[in-house]
Amino acid sequence: MSLPSTCVLDACFIIDWARWSKRNSLWRVFSFGFVPEPVLREISTSGPLRVLREWMSAGFLTVYPSSRDIEDEALRLIVEARRNPRIPRIDPPEAVCVALARRIGAVVLTENRGVIRAYEIARENLAPAVVWNSLRLLAYLYATGVAVSSSFEELVAEYEQEVKHTFSRREVVRVAKEFGILRA
Amino acid sequence: MAASAEELLKEWEEEDRELRELRRRSADWKYIESLPPRVREAVELYVETGDIWLAAKLAGLTVDEFNEIRIKAGILW
Numbered sequence: 001m002s003l004p005s006t007c008v009l010d011a012c013f014i015i016d017w018a019r020w021s022k023r024n025s026l027w028r029v030f031s032f033g034f035v036p037e038p039v040l041r042e043i044s045t046s047g048p049l050r051v052l053r054e055w056m057s058a059g060f061l062t063v064y065p066s067s068r069d070i071e072d073e074a075l076r077l078i079v080e081a082r083r084n085p086r087i088p089r090i091d092p093p094e095a096v097c098v099a100l101a102r103r104i105g106a107v108v109l110t111e112n113r114g115v116i117r118a119y120e121i122a123r124e125n126l127a128p129a130v131v132w133n134s135l136r137l138l139a140y141l142y143a144t145g146v147a148v149s150s151s152f153e154e155l156v157a158e159y160e161q162e163v164k165h166t167f168s169r170r171e172v173v174r175v176a177k178e179f180g181i182l183r184a
Numbered sequence: 185m186a187a188s189a190e191e192l193l194k195e196w197e198e199e200d201r202e203l204r205e206l207r208r209r210s211a212d213w214k215y216i217e218s219l220p221p222r223v224r225e226a227v228e229l230y231v232e233t234g235d236i237w238l239a240a241k242l243a244g245l246t247v248d249e250f251n252e253i254r255i256k257a258g259i260l261w
């Protein structure tokens with residue numbers, strides 16, 4: 001799978017990954033990342049701020065300043081998603097992430113189900129952006145050997161334990177199938 | 185919409201149900217009851233919807249600050 005080398009990080013993703021001991025594996029998948037300004041405003045406790053500082057110091061990450069055209073595009077995405085009652089709400093910071101990722105062809109890393117489902121239903125609408133949650137990134141890390149574990153389920157369990165984020169078991173199975181790493 | 189997409193939508197409904205139930209069961213309701221009204225309502229909104237940004241805004245907090253309350257309340261993400 002050919003994956004864009006740039007990512008756009010959403011607040012929930014940053015908060016979760018700041019708690020994970022293997023968080024720096026992110027930069028073995030992506031060479032560079034953006035945090036949009038509205039996302040940065042949602043980060044205010046010491047742990048996630050320290051991780052952002054480390055990633056910025058290492059040159060992996062920078063802030064994408066707010067801009068009128070990206071925010072207009074984000075608003076359009078939010079309104080479009082509301083027209084489909086099956087898609088959970090897309091919140092403004094996540095929509096900004098998608099608008100930016102569409103502009104530059106990047107992977108949005110988010111836990112917002114609205115964005116993830118909008119992408120799953122009609123990927124072409126958000127192209128060239130790719131939208132992944134942590135579970136998909138874990139699957140990619142496992143499938144490519146970046147994260148070593150006895151099984152994908154074991155890696156997910158380790159992540160859930162450290163981060164205090166629980167995934168739906170149904171989603172774990174679905175994502176494992178999607179990445180071809182389902183245990184027989 | 186194709187059948188596979190319909191199946192996916194059904195799957196999502198089941199996932200939402202599973203996660204909502206997990207949030208309800210894991211929550212420390214005694215702690216939640218002790219919170220100031222604005223924050224308490226926000227936590228209840230989070231338990232029902234799983235939408236952390238909206239809940240944080242209702243509480244008047246950043247997502248990061250609200251997440252700390254979620255963890256104290258024992259609610260699964």
